[in-house]
Amino acid sequence: MKETHCLLTIFGATGDLTHRKLLPALYFMEQEKQLKDSFSIICAARKEKSNDQYRKEASDSIRKFSRVKVQDEALSKLLSRIRYQKIEFKNNSYYASLKNLIEEISGIKCSHCERIYYLAVPAEFFGDIITSLKEMGLAGRQESEAYNRIMFEKPFGHDLKSAREMNHAITSVFNESQIYRIDHYMAKELVQNLLVLRFANSIFEPLWNKEYIDHIQITVAETLGVEARGDYYDKAGALRDIIQNHMMQLVSLVAMEEPKKFDIEEIRNQKVKVLKSIKKIAKKDISKIAVKGQYSKGAVGGRDVAAYTEEAEVKKNSRTETYVALKLEIDNKMWKNVPFYLRTGKRLRDRTTEIAIVYKKVPFGLFSKQKPVKNIMVIRVQPYEGITLQFNAKVPGNKVIIDNVDMDFCHECKFGPNSPEAYERLLFDAMNGDQTLFTRWDEVENAWKIIEPLLRDFNDLNPCKYEAGTWGPIEADKLIEKDGRKWIEPKRPSYADQLEK
Numbered sequence: 277m278k279e280t281h282c283l284l285t286i287f288g289a290t291g292d293l294t295h296r297k298l299l300p301a302l303y304f305m306e307q308e309k310q311l312k313d314s315f316s317i318i319c320a321a322r323k324e325k326s327n328d329q330y331r332k333e334a335s336d337s338i339r340k341f342s343r344v345k346v347q348d349e350a351l352s353k354l355l356s357r358i359r360y361q362k363i364e365f366k367n368n369s370y371y372a373s374l375k376n377l378i379e380e381i382s383g384i385k386c387s388h389c390e391r392i393y394y395l396a397v398p399a400e401f402f403g404d405i406i407t408s409l410k411e412m413g414l415a416g417r418q419e420s421e422a423y424n425r426i427m428f429e430k431p432f433g434h435d436l437k438s439a440r441e442m443n444h445a446i447t448s449v450f451n452e453s454q455i456y457r458i459d460h461y462m463a464k465e466l467v468q469n470l471l472v473l474r475f476a477n478s479i480f481e482p483l484w485n486k487e488y489i490d491h492i493q494i495t496v497a498e499t500l501g502v503e504a505r506g507d508y509y510d511k512a513g514a515l516r517d518i519i520q521n522h523m524m525q526l527v528s529l530v531a532m533e534e535p536k537k538f539d540i541e542e543i544r545n546q547k548v549k550v551l552k553s554i555k556k557i558a559k560k561d562i563s564k565i566a567v568k569g570q571y572s573k574g575a576v577g578g579r580d581v582a583a584y585t586e587e588a589e590v591k592k593n594s595r596t597e598t599y600v601a602l603k604l605e606i607d608n609k610m611w612k613n614v615p616f617y618l619r620t621g622k623r624l625r626d627r628t629t630e631i632a633i634v635y636k637k638v639p640f641g642l643f644s645k646q647k648p649v650k651n652i653m654v655i656r657v658q659p660y661e662g663i664t665l666q667f668n669a670k671v672p673g674n675k676v677i678i679d680n681v682d683m684d685f686c687h688e689c690k691f692g693p694n695s696p697e698a699y700e701r702l703l704f705d706a707m708n709g710d711q712t713l714f715t716r717w718d719e720v721e722n723a724w725k726i727i728e729p730l731l732r733d734f735n736d737l738n739p740c741k742y743e744a745g746t747w748g749p750i751e752a753d754k755l756i757e758k759d760g761r762k763w764i765e766p767k768r769p770s771y772a773d774q775l776e777k
């Protein structure tokens with residue numbers, strides 16, 4: 277890390293994200309000695325609090341949510357870096373106090389002070405905060421000296437129009453090189469591993485195209501409902517919450533062509549090329565390629581759970597989708613006629629994020645009587661990070677009987693349990709000015725363009741109901757089955773028990 281003073285200001289520091297993710301991530305970085313002595317943190321939010329009060333709450337959250345055993349010495353050191361600042365996002369006078377604190381901490385004459393602003397706040401406040409930072413002289417398009425960076429949480433906009441407006445407001449104050457749009461899926465180890473898997477293995481790379489691949493399935497399944505975020509979720513829905521960002525990132529990484537070099541802009545260019553090649557969704561086709569679902573009551577993990585419309589802060593007559601199944605086609609040479617089936621939902625049977633590459637059947641019929649299955653490679657992003665390759669093998673004995681067997685790569689068994697958590701990696705990279713895992717504006721814009729027709733259509737559509745604790749509505753099964761295919765039931769890998777011991 278460069279020897280400069282670094283000041284992180286977190287807006288929304290009393291919120292769920294800060295307490296569950298950011299503070300524990302900062303603690304881990306402290307324990308790992310990744311923070312320089314001169315590093316400081318300002319935690320800003322609306323509630324009135326003393327420094328001591330905030331540090332006590334931060335300490336409780338770190339102890340509760342840290343993924344590593346908390347050491348008192350490292351915790352005290354981290355807490356000593358924190359100052360609390362009351363702020364009202366829409367009231368300019370509070371920014372004057374914030375400016376005083378920033379200057380007091382960094383030293384007004386400090387010419388090498390890197391400032392990072394982390395907006396862990398609802399998106400409706402992005403514009404107010406940026407404008408006030410600019411007016412106070414706390415932010416601007418700078419490439420050197422006091423280098424300001426800004427980090428944003430998803431969702432980036434509510435639709436294409438609002439995303440463009442938001443981006444316009446941001447880029448009038450910051451250069452693209454100062455903007456860090458977070459999609460925390462990008463920081464997951466198995467997502468980063470995708471490029472290595474594809475481009476560093478001659479057994480996979482030549483087969484990664486329409487000649488050998490029948491179709492691709494991507495599943496992002498949650499067992500959770502909306503928890504305490506009913507108000508946010510009811511306005512967002514699964515299209516905005518998962519498909520527009522996380523799933524479009526996964527599609528572009530799976531489908532992109534090999535970048536000429538391992539260079540951030542080159543990788544982003546290839547990802548954007550994929551997004552631009554996704555076939556435009558025509559209104560007349562929506563009912564054939566998309567399913568909108570919403571959970572009704574049921575049981576998840578042996579526990580009875582309420583219907584979506586009974587959740588706190590959700591409208592009783594809400595039509596918001598908690599489930600989406602979608603068939604996409606990529607109109608280029610590499611993927612012609614290879615469908616990408618996506619599905620995501622809340623209150624599903626199991627929690628999993630996985631990508632299944634389903635290969636074509638062998639062209640010859642030597643063993644056709646024995647009914648060999650299609651080869652499938654499952655890339656498990658979470659939980660049980662790893663890769664499973666399913667292939668056909670002969671069952672021992674005199675007769676030729678074929679069974680399908682799994683070859684498992686368990687990430688944690690091989691590399692240990694201490695892979696960086698997504699927010700540790702994202703904060704570390706932002707502090708180091710590395711934008712590789714962050715989303716460039718044209719990625720966000722093109723992802724919105726893809727789902728825009730669905731957003732409009734879904735607005736007027738009643739959702740198909742599915743029982744909580746199942747894999748989604750029956751209509752989603754029909755969507756894939758009419759193409760002669762089936763959803764691949766996520767399964768526990770052979771090493772799951774070993775990890776849970």
Ligand SMILES: NC(=O)c1ccc[n+]([C@@H]2O[C@H](COP(=O)([O-])OP(=O)(O)OC[C@H]3O[C@@H](n4cnc5c(N)ncnc54)[C@H](OP(=O)(O)O)[C@@H]3O)[C@@H](O)[C@H]2O)c1
Pocket residue numbers: 287288289290291292293294320321322323363364365366395396397398399429430431
């Ligand atoms: N939570 C997650 O797991 C998660 C995951 C991915 C993305 N995100 C995104 O991250 C952002 C924050 O989410 P969150 O769940 O942490 O939200 P949250 O729990 O509602 O926290 C919102 C924060 O903003 C502050 N705030 C709200 N209105 C304010 C105002 N007018 N002036 C000053 N402060 C104000 C609140 O301060 P007070 O408490 O003092 O009022 C609180 O600190 C959102 O954009 C969300 O979509 C969250």
